[in-house]
Amino acid sequence: MTLALSASGAGKKSAHKSKLTSDRIRSAWLFLSPMLITLAVVAGWPLLRTIWLGFTDANLSDLSRTTFIGLENYYVTFDGEAYGLLVDPDWWNAVWNTIWFTVVSVGLETIFGMFIALVLNAEFRGRGFVRAAVLIPWAIPTVVSAQMWGWMLHDQFGVLNEILLTIGLISQPIAWTADPDTAMWAVIMVDVWKTTPFMALLILAGLQMLPGDIYEAARVDGVHPVRVFFKVTLPLIKPALMVAIIFRALDALRIFDLIYVLTSNSADTMSMSVYARQQLVDFQEVGYGSAAATLLFLIVAVMTTITLMAGNVKLSEGPQS
Amino acid sequence: MADVTLRGVYKDFGSTRVIHGVDLDIKKGEFIVFVGPSGCGKSTLLRLIAGLEDITDGELYIDEALVNQRSPKERKIAMVFQSYALYPHMSVFENMAFGLELSKVSKEEIFKKVAETAEILELTPLLNRKPKQLSGGQRQRVAIGRAIVRNPKVFLFDEPLSNLDAALRVQMRIEIAKLHREMNATMVYVTHDQTEAMTLADRIVVLNAGRVEQVGSPLELYHRPQNAFVAGFIGSPKMNFIKSSVVSLQERGVEVALPGGGTVIASVAADGVATGDQVKVGIRPEHLSVSAEGPMTGVVEVIESLGESHFLYVRDANGTLVTVQGKGDTRLKNGDTIALEVPGSLCHVFRKDDTALPRAFDADIGHHTPAHAASELV
Ligand SMILES: Nc1ncnc2c1ncn2[C@@H]1O[C@H](COP(=O)(O)OP(=O)(O)O)[C@@H](O)[C@H]1O
Numbered sequence: 271m272t273l274a275l276s277a278s279g280a281g282k283k284s285a286h287k288s289k290l291t292s293d294r295i296r297s298a299w300l301f302l303s304p305m306l307i308t309l310a311v312v313a314g315w316p317l318l319r320t321i322w323l324g325f326t327d328a329n330l331s332d333l334s335r336t337t338f339i340g341l342e343n344y345y346v347t348f349d350g351e352a353y354g355l356l357v358d359p360d361w362w363n364a365v366w367n368t369i370w371f372t373v374v375s376v377g378l379e380t381i382f383g384m385f386i387a388l389v390l391n392a393e394f395r396g397r398g399f400v401r402a403a404v405l406i407p408w409a410i411p412t413v414v415s416a417q418m419w420g421w422m423l424h425d426q427f428g429v430l431n432e433i434l435l436t437i438g439l440i441s442q443p444i445a446w447t448a449d450p451d452t453a454m455w456a457v458i459m460v461d462v463w464k465t466t467p468f469m470a471l472l473i474l475a476g477l478q479m480l481p482g483d484i485y486e487a488a489r490v491d492g493v494h495p496v497r498v499f500f501k502v503t504l505p506l507i508k509p510a511l512m513v514a515i516i517f518r519a520l521d522a523l524r525i526f527d528l529i530y531v532l533t534s535n536s537a538d539t540m541s542m543s544v545y546a547r548q549q550l551v552d553f554q555e556v557g558y559g560s561a562a563a564t565l566l567f568l569i570v571a572v573m574t575t576i577t578l579m580a581g582n583v584k585l586s587e588g589p590q591s
Numbered sequence: 592m593a594d595v596t597l598r599g600v601y602k603d604f605g606s607t608r609v610i611h612g613v614d615l616d617i618k619k620g621e622f623i624v625f626v627g628p629s630g631c632g633k634s635t636l637l638r639l640i641a642g643l644e645d646i647t648d649g650e651l652y653i654d655e656a657l658v659n660q661r662s663p664k665e666r667k668i669a670m671v672f673q674s675y676a677l678y679p680h681m682s683v684f685e686n687m688a689f690g691l692e693l694s695k696v697s698k699e700e701i702f703k704k705v706a707e708t709a710e711i712l713e714l715t716p717l718l719n720r721k722p723k724q725l726s727g728g729q730r731q732r733v734a735i736g737r738a739i740v741r742n743p744k745v746f747l748f749d750e751p752l753s754n755l756d757a758a759l760r761v762q763m764r765i766e767i768a769k770l771h772r773e774m775n776a777t778m779v780y781v782t783h784d785q786t787e788a789m790t791l792a793d794r795i796v797v798l799n800a801g802r803v804e805q806v807g808s809p810l811e812l813y814h815r816p817q818n819a820f821v822a823g824f825i826g827s828p829k830m831n832f833i834k835s836s837v838v839s840l841q842e843r844g845v846e847v848a849l850p851g852g853g854t855v856i857a858s859v860a861a862d863g864v865a866t867g868d869q870v871k872v873g874i875r876p877e878h879l880s881v882s883a884e885g886p887m888t889g890v891v892e893v894i895e896s897l898g899e900s901h902f903l904y905v906r907d908a909n910g911t912l913v914t915v916q917g918k919g920d921t922r923l924k925n926g927d928t929i930a931l932e933v934p935g936s937l938c939h940v941f942r943k944d945d946t947a948l949p950r951a952f953d954a955d956i957g958h959h960t961p962a963h964a965a966s967e968l969v
């Protein structure tokens with residue numbers, strides 16, 4: 271992308287593009303075209319089709335008899351009663367669950383990830399080994415780690431209850447994933463366990479780009495390390511941090527596998543993706559489910575835009591020199 | 592301002608010893624320059640004084656207080672780094688004020704101090720700029736300003752000018768000399784550039800492989816190097832070393848053999864040498880001259896003309912390449928055989944272990960100082 275962007279950027283400055291410049295732009299597009307075509311086929315087409323299905327009454331039992339029904343999947347009044355996604359309390363429950371999950375888990379992952387990254391950035395023996403070891407939770411497929419945690423959190427046979435009972439912190443086993451009070455926290459905990467390493471590595475990459483000499487300058491100036499962190503480190507890694515947070519938030523807004531494996535279709539933890547799957551597969555409502563998926567896409571797009579603007583992040587900007 | 596005293600200072604990195612027992616007394620208000628080839632431990636020694644590295648063994652005193660265990664801040668030093676080490680996200684003003692903000696200094700006072708310093712360094716119009724928007728010279732001035740506002744006991748500079756181009760380097764060199772005169776501050780300055788060392792220093796410390804080779808004023812090192820290393824390091828172009836032997840010991844000095852059969856009486860005391868000993872004769876390029884009756888002959892291999900002066904690279908009878916510096920232009924051509932005049936009063940003689948024979952005849956020192964070297968000394 272950089273090639274095309276910088277080439278067209280350079281082109282804008284001079285009114286008459288030189289032959290060399292237009293040649294460059296042409297070859298840039300040529301090199302990009304396989305990727306653009308692949309993207310159109312694997313991402314563009316399914317997206318458009320999902321959006322289209324959202325305007326139909328398609329049903330999994332017979333997809334050939336599909337009729338266009340306009341916005342009825344989203345909102346329709348019938349005998350004075352409103353129907354559709356926009357007035358479905360289950361959908362809004364899923365939306366709030368997802369947002370709550372995203373904010374809390376990404377927040378915790380950022381804080382823990384930052385902490386781990388700062389530790390890993392320090393010089394100590396066996397640093398390379400620890401860096402690799404920290405990645406293990408992230409390397410395990412989500413379905414596997416979710417199932418693993420599902421067993422550990424099991425109310426009858428789970429190791430967590432066993433430990434807590436033995437040391438006397440609780441007197442009765444807790445049904446971590448079934449109890450409405452703890453289900454969401456169980457999901458958040460597992461997600462934080464799994465994804466903090468990824469966050470830590472992204473932040474570590476940012477930390478390693480920082481010039482070392484300014485820290486020595488700060489030491490000579492006698493600036494307290496905590497102050498150095500907030501006044502020097504944090505502002506300097508902010509661009510990298512924002513990119514990491516956006517990556518993670520996008521991921522978290524689409525959360526499906528972890529929640530589905532841990533708590534199945536429980537309303538306490540149902541996310542937008544789980545809701546869409548339930549409509550599409552369990553209830554066979556392809557049209558309605560597609561409408562939910564479309565709305566999910568829009569919400570993610572809007573949230574991303576807001577975050578980018580709030581963080582004043584310019585994705586096209588290179589690292590600060 | 593402070594005395595800085597080093598007593599038997601050692602520094603090991605793991606099992607590698609980098610500083611081998613350095614003793615040094617730096618007086619209040621003195622401008623001390625550490626020179627030496629790259630990797631000899633100049634930066635390490637400076638960082639030991641700064642407190643950025645732990646001293647493995649030995650003692651460091653600032654103002655008579657033992658400071659081995661004190662943090663850089665408690666030592667009240669300020670350091671200027673080769674890479675400037677400015678905070679990239681802060682303006683010039685913030686960069687200079689950052690180190691002051693926590694010490695119980697009021698906002699107005701910080702503002703006043705930064706403004707004053709900016710005025711001295713001609714940074715006032717740049718106070719709101721980010722480091723990115725400054726030239727190399729301006730960045731280095733900000734780094735110096737950041738050191739000045741803290742009003743330190745000792746200024747430490749680690750090759751502050753080596754990232755600047757030649758013209759700017761000369762200009763900044765003069766500014767630093769001026770700054771030292773005006774502030775009368777104790778300054779320790781690291782460089783590998785011997786012109787910087789000669790022009791800035793009150794005293795130069797020549798380091799080699801973690802050891803102090805010699806400490807002295809620039810002219811002392813130029814005229815009385817204690818060994819071949821210092822003789823070769825101080826002075827540009829480098830001193831010529833000629834393999835030789837002692838022909839006779841005379842009242843006026845030591846007569847040594849020159850390539851091609853001639854001899855010269857070097858004005859040095861015959862301490863620890865006897866007739867027939869192998870020695871090295873050192874003679875600076877600016878002290879050699881072409882002359883028909885010269886005792887040493889050779890063939891011109893390369894001529895470099897600089898306009899105001901020229902260099903002849905002459906292959907002598909022993910096969911050593913000897914550099915000769917002359918004024919103005921030369922009519923000589925490559926391949927010409929020439930004779931060189933070797934003034935005995937300006938010769939250095941080194942024993943087999945590279946230590947210098949004392950140059951006993953003071954009267955001559957100074958008279959032969961070439962004009963260009965004298966003018967470079969501020
Ligand atoms: N942090 C360090 N760890 C290990 N060796 C070091 C370290 N810093 C410097 N050295 C070694 O110490 C020697 C002196 O380095 P330095 O003081 O930077 O030299 P100079 O500044 O004179 O070029 C070099 O051989 C260098 O490799």
Ligand SMILES: [Mg+2]
Nearest residue numbers: 633634635750
């Ligand atoms: Mg150095």
